[in-house]
Amino acid sequence: MKKAFSLAEIMMAVMIFFMGIVGVYYLFSQGSVELAKSSYVTLATTIAKGEVDRIKTSEFYLIKNENFQGGSWDKIKDGDSIYGIIKFPEDYIDRFEKKIEIEDIIDKRLKKVVVSVRWNEIVKGQEKWRQLNFPTFVSNSRVYIYF
Amino acid sequence: MKKKALTLVEILIVVAISGVLILALYSFSSKSQKITHYKGIKSEMQTGARIFIENFFIDIQSAYKVRISGSDLEVELFKEIPSNSELKYTPETEIVSYEFNKEDRIVVRTHRNKKKSFYHVKEIEFKYLGIQAQDKIFKVVEASDSGKAVGVTLRMHFSKKGDDDKEDAETFNVLTSAFIKTQNALLRFGTQGPIKYGYFSSLEDSSF
Numbered sequence: 549m550k551k552a553f554s555l556a557e558i559m560m561a562v563m564i565f566f567m568g569i570v571g572v573y574y575l576f577s578q579g580s581v582e583l584a585k586s587s588y589v590t591l592a593t594t595i596a597k598g599e600v601d602r603i604k605t606s607e608f609y610l611i612k613n614e615n616f617q618g619g620s621w622d623k624i625k626d627g628d629s630i631y632g633i634i635k636f637p638e639d640y641i642d643r644f645e646k647k648i649e650i651e652d653i654i655d656k657r658l659k660k661v662v663v664s665v666r667w668n669e670i671v672k673g674q675e676k677w678r679q680l681n682f683p684t685f686v687s688n689s690r691v692y693i694y695f
Numbered sequence: 696m697k698k699k700a701l702t703l704v705e706i707l708i709v710v711a712i713s714g715v716l717i718l719a720l721y722s723f724s725s726k727s728q729k730i731t732h733y734k735g736i737k738s739e740m741q742t743g744a745r746i747f748i749e750n751f752f753i754d755i756q757s758a759y760k761v762r763i764s765g766s767d768l769e770v771e772l773f774k775e776i777p778s779n780s781e782l783k784y785t786p787e788t789e790i791v792s793y794e795f796n797k798e799d800r801i802v803v804r805t806h807r808n809k810k811k812s813f814y815h816v817k818e819i820e821f822k823y824l825g826i827q828a829q830d831k832i833f834k835v836v837e838a839s840d841s842g843k844a845v846g847v848t849l850r851m852h853f854s855k856k857g858d859d860d861k862e863d864a865e866t867f868n869v870l871t872s873a874f875i876k877t878q879n880a881l882l883r884f885g886t887q888g889p890i891k892y893g894y895f896s897s898l899e900d901s902s903f
Contacts, residue, residue, distance in 0.1 A: 555705045559712070566716055573723055583734050583741075587867065590741050594748060594871040601752070602835065605845070605874040630870055631835045633822055634850050637868030 585669060591639055592665040595646055596682035599663045608688040611659055613650045621645040643667050659686045729863055737865035740853040743813045744869050750804055754791050755847050755873035762841045763821045766795040795819050800856050818852040846874035
């Protein structure tokens with residue numbers, strides 16, 4: 549006669565099945581986390597690109613750390629706005645910090661500008677900083693550079 | 696030996712446990728369906744925003760003039776890039792337009808009869824950026840009209856139509872700015888100015 553399943557066997561099967569479901573759920577939730585992370589990268593890029601564009605448009609001799617609060621992290625806070633015109637949306641607030649670093653490469657001719665944007669992310673239950681660096685070179689359009 | 700069959704109590708326990716698990720499974724499945732749905736929309740919004748911003752930056756940087764009317768933007772671009780020696784007073788230009796359809800939440804970018812649509816845009820706002828010289832430092836401020844504009848700010852709020860009141864619905868906000876890099880704006884900025892074009896006096900002019 550065919551042996552029937554015992555209660556313990558059925559319970560074990562149910563548990564294994566349940567563990568499988570939990571695994572699938574974990575994968576799904578990781579997908580959402582990754583999507584949130586990529587949205588931070590998109591927003592950080594908008595901040596960095598805007599800053600680089602502003603600096604590159606400025607008069608060459610005014611591109612100095614002291615004119616752009618260079619060297620220190622500046623957090624986007626509630627009420628902050630872009631050039632005092634439009635307030636930052638809540639997606640940016642208390643999440644992103646930006647830093648501008650300006651360095652002379654060739655005196656009065658070439659500068660290196662690095663705009664860094666960093667933000668906090670929860671990785672495996674722990675807060676970790678992620679950072680995007682946006683480096684560029686600005687040349688003095690009035691003085692030719694000979695390499 | 697005869698195998699002992701399951702008792703009623705044992706079967707009831709198994710049924711109860713299975714019931715709980717099926718309930719959990721159902722809740723998980725409906726939740727994950729929701730997540731997949733909204734994350735899919737968010738991913739669409741993000742991709743749209745990324746492409747939109749790329750287009751916006753290139754268009755503004757190479758603009759000859761920009762015009763904002765309501766939520767629409769019109770960018771006049773040089774057909775050919777003018778050189779310093781061949782800068783025409785009346786350059787040949789072409790138009791790139793960004794038209795916002797609030798009802799359908801679509802922004803359409805049109806350039807040379809090619810249309811590209813960006814979806815789920817609930818709000819879009821463009822503003823002129825101008826400059827003001829203060830203590831020989833140029834400060835970026837809001838410009839009153841197209842003639843004084845040296846750049847444009849862009850704010851976009853993405854939200855799918857019909858999802859406004861839903862708690863789990865995803866939204867996405869973007870705020871950035873781009874500056875015109877062509878001669879006419881650079882002259883106003885002074886970046887090509889002081890020595891070459893004799894614009895040094897403009898540094899003293901706060902209304903410039």
